[in-house]
Amino acid sequence: MSHPEAKEYCPLCGQPVEIPGYTINTITGRLRFCCAGCLSIYQLVNKEKLKTNPTTKLNNNEEIKK
Numbered sequence: 001m002s003h004p005e006a007k008e009y010c011p012l013c014g015q016p017v018e019i020p021g022y023t024i025n026t027i028t029g030r031l032r033f034c035c036a037g038c039l040s041i042y043q044l045v046n047k048e049k050l051k052t053n054p055t056t057k058l059n060n061n062e063e064i065k066k
């Protein structure tokens with residue numbers, strides 16, 4: 001389906017991304033990293049750019065009051 005030859009480069013270190021899976025969604029789009037280290041460093045440095053993961057909270061209520 002997708003072109004296997006289309007290479008992406010790690011936004012942190014600039015190396016070509018050989019292994020899929022180290023992907024995160026940010027407010028500017030999806031980023032692919034070359035390794036888990038680069039991914040976690042980017043997440044730490046750019047916390048405010050990351051999209052909050054909707055799968056962690058499936059509750060429709062804005063707030064649960066007792």
Ligand SMILES: [Zn+2]
Binds near residue numbers: 035
């Ligand atoms: Zn990297």
